[in-house]
Amino acid sequence: xxxxxxxxxxxxxxxxxxxxxxxxxxxxxxxxxxxxxxxxxxxxxxxxxxxxxxxxxxxxxxxxxxxxxxxxxxxxxxxxxxxxxxxxxxxxxxxxxxxxxxxxxxxxxxxxxxxxxxxxxxxxxxxxxxxxxxxxxxxxxxxxxxxxxxxxxxxxxxxxxxxxxxxxxxxxxxxxxxxxxxxxxxxxxxxxxxxxxxxxxxxxxxxxxxxxxxxxxxxxxxxxxxxxxxxxxxxxxxxxxxxxxxxxxxxxxxxxxxxxxxxxxxxxxxxxxxxxxxxxxxxxxxxxxxxxxxxxxxxxxxxxxxxx
Numbered sequence: 206x207x208x209x210x211x212x213x214x215x216x217x218x219x220x221x222x223x224x225x226x227x228x229x230x231x232x233x234x235x236x237x238x239x240x241x242x243x244x245x246x247x248x249x250x251x252x253x254x255x256x257x258x259x260x261x262x263x264x265x266x267x268x269x270x271x272x273x274x275x276x277x278x279x280x281x282x283x284x285x286x287x288x289x290x291x292x293x294x295x296x297x298x299x300x301x302x303x304x305x306x307x308x309x310x311x312x313x314x315x316x317x318x319x320x321x322x323x324x325x326x327x328x329x330x331x332x333x334x335x336x337x338x339x340x341x342x343x344x345x346x347x348x349x350x351x352x353x354x355x356x357x358x359x360x361x362x363x364x365x366x367x368x369x370x371x372x373x374x375x376x377x378x379x380x381x382x383x384x385x386x387x388x389x390x391x392x393x394x395x396x397x398x399x400x401x402x403x404x405x406x407x408x409x410x411x412x413x414x415x416x417x418x419x420x421x422x423x424x425x426x427x428x429x430x431x432x433x434x435x436x437x438x439x440x441x442x443x444x445x446x447x448x449x450x451x452x453x454x455x456x457x458x459x460x461x462x463x464x465x466x467x468x469x470x471x472x473x474x475x476x477x478x479x480x481x482x483x484x485x486x487x488x489x490x491x492x493x494x495x496x497x498x499x500x501x502x503x504x505x506x507x508x509x510x511x512x513x
Contacts, residue, residue, distance in 0.1 A: 306355025
């Protein structure tokens with residue numbers, strides 16, 4: 206089947222994507238895309254293909270091009286990789302590295318034993334990846350448990366950062382001020398106690414808490430957490446950005462680089478809190494991107510957005 210470059214150098218033209226990949230099952234659906242499990246026919250390699258209906262992107266092309274530009278720049282062992290991009294018929298197809306280990310919060314609930322040391326090792330991987338992104342001038346802007354996936358079902362699987370739909374490449378001529386992501390989440394705190402540091406049914410009051418950095422280590426949920434972990438969190442949650450830890454500083458803290466993370470099981474309180482909280486936090490998600498495309502995509506006319 207003939208292939209040719211069409212438009213931007215990152216995009217390949219395919220008469221029929223199914224001549225290259227055998228589509229299997231749907232892995233998930235989003236506001237304007239569908240992700241399917243597929244096998245590359247020539248190599249038998251399994252991949253995840255993000256299928257995007259071009260009609261939904263009319264007037265919003267900058268959104269997907271921004272995501273693609275970011276993914277093309279990055280290559281890190283803890284970030285889901287973009288392997289290729291095809292245009293075929295009325296769709297764009299992003300060929301992504303397949304990760305099959307499930308979401309972070311699911312493992313909190315399912316795992317029967319979980320310690321601070323487990324959390325420390327997890328956060329170290331995330332910090333290393335975020336430092337890499339920041340060094341590249343990239344901000345993810347939507348880090349949360351749902352976008353942290355395990356590479357495999359193995360007990361010692363590495364963690365992978367996914368979903369760069371709201372990411373932004375830093376510019377010296379502008380300041381990032383768009384409200385995006387899910388308010389309230391702090392991955393480490395959610396991982397240690399099972400609930401987010403900021404919470405209110407009223408969004409205005411919630412944002413006030415976040416801006417003032419108003420949070421507490423509530424008893425009994427934090428009674429068994431080490432002082433070192435709390436000190437680490439306080440440095441990350443510092444309201445003054447000049448005093449707040451950078452990723453490099455965080456990676457050097459004893460709770461990450463040393464041996465102060467405890468081996469005591471903290472799973473029971475985590476699992477109980479996480480199941481209730483994650484449902485509510487998902488309702489609070491703000492799908493807003495730089496140009497408002499998140500809302501526009503969700504308000505599409507309801508046509509089928511996935512692979513056809």
